[in-house]
Amino acid sequence: MAKAARAAQAWRTYKNVTEPGSPGLGAxxxxxxxxxxxxxxxxxPGMGKSKLAMMGLGVLYILSPVDIVPDFLVLIGVADDFGVFLWLMGSLLGESGRYVDWERKQVRAFPS
Structure with missing residues (x-):
C-alpha cells in the first residue's frame, strides 16, 4: 500500500472514530x-473468518523478526512494518466499530 493510501486510511479511521454518534475509541x-x-x-455476520485470519497474519508479520524488507534498511524496513500496523489498526477499529453498532442493534431488537 502506498504512503498516501496508508495516510488516507488512517485519516478515514480517525474521522470515523471521532464522528458524533459513532462508537468511541475506548468502546x-x-x-x-x-x-x-x-x-x-x-x-x-459482518466479518468473515478469512479477514480475521488476515489480521492475525498482520499481527504475526509485525511481531516476526523475519520481514519481507529487512529492518536494517532503516527507513524502508520500518516503513513496511508501519504500513501493516496502520492497515491492521484501521481494519480493527473499523470492524470493531461496526461490531459495536451491530451489537447495539441486537440488544434493541431482542431486549432481555
Missing part, C-alpha cells in the same frame, strides 16, 4: 476481544 478497543470471539464462533 472499539473493548469490543475487539468480543468481535474476535463472535467471528470465530460464526455469530457475527
Amino acid at each position: 472499539r478497543l473493548r469490543a475487539i476481544p468480543k468481535l474476535i470471539g463472535a467471528v470465530t464462533r460464526g455469530q457475527y
Whole structure:
C-alpha cells in the first residue's frame, strides 16, 4: 500500500472514530476481544473468518523478526512494518466499530 493510501486510511479511521454518534475509541478497543470471539464462533455476520485470519497474519508479520524488507534498511524496513500496523489498526477499529453498532442493534431488537 502506498504512503498516501496508508495516510488516507488512517485519516478515514480517525474521522470515523471521532464522528458524533459513532462508537468511541475506548468502546472499539473493548469490543475487539468480543468481535474476535463472535467471528470465530460464526455469530457475527459482518466479518468473515478469512479477514480475521488476515489480521492475525498482520499481527504475526509485525511481531516476526523475519520481514519481507529487512529492518536494517532503516527507513524502508520500518516503513513496511508501519504500513501493516496502520492497515491492521484501521481494519480493527473499523470492524470493531461496526461490531459495536451491530451489537447495539441486537440488544434493541431482542431486549432481555
